[in-house]
Amino acid sequence: MTTGPLIVQSDKTLLLEVDHPDAGACRRAIAPFAELERAPEHIHTYRLTPLGLWNARAAGFDAEHVVDALITYSRYPVPHSLLVDVAETMSRYGRLQLVAHPTHGLVLHAVEVAVLTEVLRSKRMAGLVGERIDEVSVAVHPSQRGHLKQVLVKLGWPAEDLAGYVDGEAHAIGLVTDTWALRPYQEEAVEGFWHGGSGVVVLPCGAGKTIVGAAAMARAEATTLILVTNTVSARQWRDELLRRTTLTEDEIGEYSGARKEIRPVTIATYQVLTTRRKGVYTHLDLLDARDWGLILYDEVHLLPAPIFRMTADLQARRRLGLTATLVREDGREDEVFSLIGPKRYDAPWKDIEAQGYIAPADCVEVRLDLPQGERMVYASAEPEEKYRLAASAPGKVRVVEQLVAAHPHDQVLVIGQYIDQLEELSGHLEAPLITGATTVKQRQELFEEFRTGRIRVLVVSKVANFSIDLPEAAVAIQVSGTFGSRQEEAQRLGRIMRPKKDGRTAHFYTVVARDTVDADFAAHRQRFLAEQGYAYRIMDAGTSPGQPG
Template sequence: MADGPLIVQSDRTVLLEVAHPDAEAARHELAVFAELERAPEHIHTYRITRLGLWNARAAGHTAEGMLETLDRFTRFPVPPSVATDLRETVGRYGRLTIERGEEGELLLRSTDRAVLAEVSRNKRIQNLLIGHPDPDTHVIDAWARGQIKQELLKIGWPAEDLAGYTPGTPHEIALAEDGWSLRPYQEQAVDTFSADGSGVVVLPCGAGKTLVGAGAMAATKTTTLILVTNTVSARQWRDELLARTTLTEDEIGEYSGQVKEIKPVTIATYQILTSKRKGQYAHLDVLDALDWGLILYDEVHLLPAPVFKLTADLQARRRLGLTATLVREDGREGDVFSLIGPKRFDAPWKEIEQQGYISPAACYEVRIDLPASERLEYAAAADDQRYRIAATAPAKIDAAREIIARHGDEQILVIGQYLDQLQELSDALGAPQITGATPVDEREELFQAFREGTERILVVSKVANFSVDLPEASVAIQVSGSFGSRQEEAQRLGRLLRPKRSDHTASFYTLIARDTVDQEFAQNRQRFLAEQGYSYTILDTEDIAA
């Protein structure tokens, strides 16, 4: 305790000394239940939140185990108020349960009558209750299973949902037996989900989240609706399911802007679910088209807000969310917890990397100086224009060239946010570009050419952030992004982490205009990398030219 890397403070913040020899071990265990708030070079700041504690409890961690972590790594004694608050907060999870009665009715139960009385008097919850058959039980209106979980979470009493799930229409699905098998952590994720029936599995990009989905389908053997980010992702899911399971092409349907098929396994895009016609959601019938027994949410951190409302009505279906990060830029992590389910399983990037299942990665921040004329333009610009000026600095093109020259035989993604910048990069580097305007067929041809090595460099917009399988990409050059998005950082680094035939270590470069909002946003994006155990090396343009 005398010389640990942590300082636990009474406001539930935890400071981590990055240079301490035990910092990596402490960070690994702390990340189970605490959220990283700031990650400058020397001291990282974590906060112990209620939602983080409840997610950890749902994943099987105990209050005593969390306190043991703090006690083992702290430099000073853990404040008694923090220990008491942590125990009490963790103890709230499961005090309320949602169960099925003998007649199939939904029941809200608790062995703590004071807690039950407290929540039942809340006006927003009171309207969802339609009976009080005994002192330990209230009857929930049949339609309100999702909404009552949301409302209970808001007032600090998360309910454990034990009401079970409809089996759906049985459909035989098995994993193909052709010389491959689920990795141990994938099997553990499937087993954990299968025991609970709803929740989120957190795995890094490249660690095989799709295979966890396939494993869950094989375990439940029922009609399945898979919700994905875009059409390219839908087709990659289809190809992976055809390769890894006993499903045939006749059993897998695509429901997107281009194709409208309903089959025992249907892959639908978030865009089609949230598209409107005359003010109404036009394609919600896909949610009721079959008696789905399982709904998979790919990249659940990107789930559009309207889908939460739709999901509130799907609580009787088994639900599995797959993601590399539970961080949502809109702050709706609580809705993921309530409506998809709590975190059931996660495996840190570094742990899987050490097991050899994903590639190691080195991260670099390259700081670029704006010339005097651009500095003046930046200084005179309105606040909402400054990021674009800094992010699209022409000097970044020269820096990208220098980095490409350093990695002469590697496959490289140049990633940006602004279309005019991407066009300039494409012209300057002589490399094809892929944006949202690129037809799906053309995108797939270019991605395939990149996989085969006939195209070594691709200039891509955010369409390549997620669900694009490019395993031989070993270098990413990020020239601009969505302000300070940690989600995006996760996806972009994830492009490089898939295991490679080559022996290249992945290199992730972010080009930053020094002393601008570009640099400020970069600090926020780095938080995700720090959460996963990665650190940045800061370089100047002279360093990459060396």
């Protein structure tokens, strides 16, 4: 009998024995198509889902690849019914195709008539398609291209979009590579996106997603709209484009709360696009302000719901989503799949680390007990208050002070959710605090002082979760977060993943109150990083950080 690390079950769950010598190779083999659900110490549970299998199919993995990975690493014979189901699920992708027709414009074409007949019987298809052209083709109004793809995913027949894209307004953009070169995985990411036409590139924080975006712009040589999470991020994008490309300051506009510039390359914040006045999105004209040839979505996993609706109208434009994780806590991954595009490239974090492009990281969960008085207050609290009480436990201040003291020569980020907790930590540590109330100018000044080493410890709220470039940050201490958010956990670890000049390891601490929902949420948050191969050591508060708990 084989002794592989994987147990494949007929209910589509995969159990991976973490301590098995082949666990790492197995995890890498199943990562393109399986999603991690639970990650306790010894056995990790993955699940096969239609969306995961369709993403793998769109990225170039066929059913034979999936079946081979399951059989190779499975400890027991893989259930035949599951192998059949994998093959049938993956074969659904592409049996419907959106294509350009010389006389009918946009057409939904079926490889077999029965599939088209089935979907056309659905009430959800009402108003999305026009006249039947022949038994395997039906006309589609171009304005319904995105909505149709959304519905077809819900119906279990994801369409392959082969209808092509308008070139948009041409604009010369080149890369300036006299002092640097695209890394091999960045070239592969751009190639995967360009070959597919639209879609998502998944790369670890610190692996150069902005450079992938710049290279895609150079490939398109067209006007580009870049959508980002906040104004600080917008200005980092602008600085990076000025450094890496032939673009000049006059060619790059910022469209944010502070400025309303429309240039050949325009960087807009999600917030300004989703601003409503009297129920109307007042800045939607930006989408039609130019004949855009490329739309870039930074941190695509954070797309606000209104942007999905806007993206449905942009299907004739090339679209590139950039993210460190496709995980969405609202379950709208299928919207990203249908409206931005499928995953075109995904580089495992540990592979990029092995190449030396991101820092190795030591992840530690520091557990403390609530004193008896706080324990009673927590026990008698309403459910909606429990997390705040546990996450803001006063004892965390002392733990953070000890962790900061244990890293006297490192630059440290202290990250949390609750402003009063962060204000207390800022006072105890005598460190500056950045929150949503901090002006963009103040934020930029404090981040610059941190980058140059004039500030060693910085306390930040969730405004620093995303798109903040702090290369020398080597330690992050997380005291509270957005409940069980896996993508937030990944982003926070990403703040310290830039490779250090001396090659040292980064340290990521999560301070957790034992036997509370704080601990439950922490376990949920860690799932994505466990999927990438990061193991959390458990340490008791008061133990030296260099020792196991």
